[in-house]
Amino acid sequence: MLDLRFIRENPEFVKAALVKLNTTARIDEILAGDIERRELLSKVENLRAERNAVSKEIGRMQDAATRDQRIAAMRQVGEQIEGIEKRLAEVEINLQQRLLEVPNMPHPAVPVGQNDSENRIVRTVGEIPKFDFPIRPHWEIGEQLGIIDFERGTKLSGSRFYVLYGLGARLERALINWMLEVHIQQGYQEVWVPFMVKAESMVGTGNLPKFGENLYHDAEEDYWFIPTAEVPMTNLYRDEILEPGKLPIYHVAYTPCFRREKMSAGKDVRGIKRGHQFDKVEMVKFVEPQYGDQELSSLLDDAEEIARQLKLPYRIVEMCTGDLSFVAARKFDIEVWGAGSGEWLEVSSCSLFTDFQARRANIRYRPEPGARPEYVYTLNGSGLALPRVVISILENYQQPDGTVRIPDVLQPFMGVDKIGG
RNA sequence: GGAGGGGUCGCAUAGCUCGGUCUAGUGCGCCCGUCUCGAAAACGGGUAGGGUAACACCCUCGUGGGUUCAAAUCCCACCCCCUCCGCCA
Numbered sequence: 226m227l228d229l230r231f232i233r234e235n236p237e238f239v240k241a242a243l244v245k246l247n248t249t250a251r252i253d254e255i256l257a258g259d260i261e262r263r264e265l266l267s268k269v270e271n272l273r274a275e276r277n278a279v280s281k282e283i284g285r286m287q288d289a290a291t292r293d294q295r296i297a298a299m300r301q302v303g304e305q306i307e308g309i310e311k312r313l314a315e316v317e318i319n320l321q322q323r324l325l326e327v328p329n330m331p332h333p334a335v336p337v338g339q340n341d342s343e344n345r346i347v348r349t350v351g352e353i354p355k356f357d358f359p360i361r362p363h364w365e366i367g368e369q370l371g372i373i374d375f376e377r378g379t380k381l382s383g384s385r386f387y388v389l390y391g392l393g394a395r396l397e398r399a400l401i402n403w404m405l406e407v408h409i410q411q412g413y414q415e416v417w418v419p420f421m422v423k424a425e426s427m428v429g430t431g432n433l434p435k436f437g438e439n440l441y442h443d444a445e446e447d448y449w450f451i452p453t454a455e456v457p458m459t460n461l462y463r464d465e466i467l468e469p470g471k472l473p474i475y476h477v478a479y480t481p482c483f484r485r486e487k488m489s490a491g492k493d494v495r496g497i498k499r500g501h502q503f504d505k506v507e508m509v510k511f512v513e514p515q516y517g518d519q520e521l522s523s524l525l526d527d528a529e530e531i532a533r534q535l536k537l538p539y540r541i542v543e544m545c546t547g548d549l550s551f552v553a554a555r556k557f558d559i560e561v562w563g564a565g566s567g568e569w570l571e572v573s574s575c576s577l578f579t580d581f582q583a584r585r586a587n588i589r590y591r592p593e594p595g596a597r598p599e600y601v602y603t604l605n606g607s608g609l610a611l612p613r614v615v616i617s618i619l620e621n622y623q624q625p626d627g628t629v630r631i632p633d634v635l636q637p638f639m640g641v642d643k644i645g646g
Numbered sequence: 647g648g649a650g651g652g653g654u655c656g657c658a659u660a661g662c663u664c665g666g667u668c669u670a671g672u673g674c675g676c677c678c679g680u681c682u683c684g685a686a687a688a689c690g691g692g693u694a695g696g697g698u699a700a701c702a703c704c705c706u707c708g709u710g711g712g713u714u715c716a717a718a719u720c721c722c723a724c725c726c727c728c729u730c731c732g733c734c735a
């Protein structure tokens with residue numbers, strides 16, 4: 226959520242940004258609502274002040290006649306207040322809803338562009354491997370090695386679900402453990418969080434009200450399944466004021482992630498690239514505003530470390546304005562190479578949200594003892610999303626004899642140096 | 647799911663029976679001052695968040711409604727915590 230005062234004072238700037246973001250929001254409606262709200266507020270506050278003062282007098286009053294007269298007068302004032310309050314509530318609800326629909330403003334460094342075709346490739350790291358034998362996609366490798374079972378996954382849960390066996394399951398677990406270890410070494414505190422949250426938490430991170438169609442939720446109770454650990458981790462400090470010295474806070478968590486993906490039915494149906502449930506290790510940061518930029522680059526570096534140590538070829542892509550997510554001011558993706566399908570696979574998004582989420586979730590900090598609270602800056606980045614890392618390992622590390630070599634850093638966690646054979 | 651108890655200004659508590667004297671008392675913690683060579687103690691003062699140009703005024707005593715001229719206090723619904731029972735990995 227943007228600061229209403231910022232919109233009021235810079236409406237043209239906000240509108241220009243929306244054009245760059247290739248989106249729309251009802252700014253004029255917000256401006257009108259803001260004016261009406263402030264008018265109504267000052268009226269109703271004056272009336273309330275009068276009623277408060279006179280009511281206090283009534284309590285001390287001896288003379289019955291004037292007392293009754295005042296009570297009658299205040300009854301009228303009360304009716305006026307009620308009328309204005311009713312209108313005010315409507316105006317405020319509308320204003321709040323419009324405000325929640327306005328995306329974050331892009332960072333000045335973000336390249337301007339219409340859509341993902343204008344994203345900027347920042348750098349490419351590692352060599353794309355060459356093979357002197359016919360290479361196969363991961364779904365063939367996985368089935369042939371007996372470590373991925375699509376049929377039974379579908380039997381259990383429907384399309385886009387699968388089962389891992391043996392060293393396939395172990396690879397998944399090894400990756401989770403190893404990734405957590407790496408990030409803990411980098412200074413992140415591990416947390417374990419609920420996988421279902423209240424709607425309020427989803428609003429805090431920006432998933433609701435706009436993107437509810439991508440989420441699973443319980444029909445009877447107010448439980449929403451997290452699409453990423455970012456949601457519970459960011460909401461840890463919702464409605465809190467962090468005292469001086471608490472920042473920066475770095476957290477890392479492993480969670481499963483649940484996504485409806487209904488927008489992309491028919492796309493990426495083969496293999497494990499896009500499922501309704503997947504594992505992810507995620508980092509979040511809470512920092513003071515002046516460190517936003519440097520914290521974003523170190524976050525990206527911390528996430529890249531995973532791809533580097535796995536020796537997977539990867540590239541960094543910066544989102545242009547037209548491809549920026551609703552809440553992000555700036556965002557870099559990490560994409561690893563999938564040799565079998567010959568494509569880059571998105572395994573991480575590292576984003577700076579400035580104070581956008583913090584304002585929604587009401588997460589503040591006190592810069593100095595006794596100082597007024599300010600909104601924190603939040604950041605998050607995947608480190609990394611599991612299934613696509615598994616794809617990249619299976620496809621890049623496949624051998625002519627049909628086996629798959631295990632990356633060096635994972636061997637202690639796997640207990641073997643290859644799958645199959 | 648059932649029965650009972652409870653959610654108050656950082657922490658601990660008072661207030662709710664009988665609505666106005668609550669601009670929410672007290673203790674602890676913290677900050678400032680007096681005293682002191684300095685400190686402790688003692689004493690005095692201050693100590694939430696939001697709206698706002700504002701130490702004016704308004705809002706917030708779990709949340710949301712209601713009654714009333716006036717609600718921490720009365721009524722209704724919901725949420726959370728504790729104790730006991732039931733169920734359960």
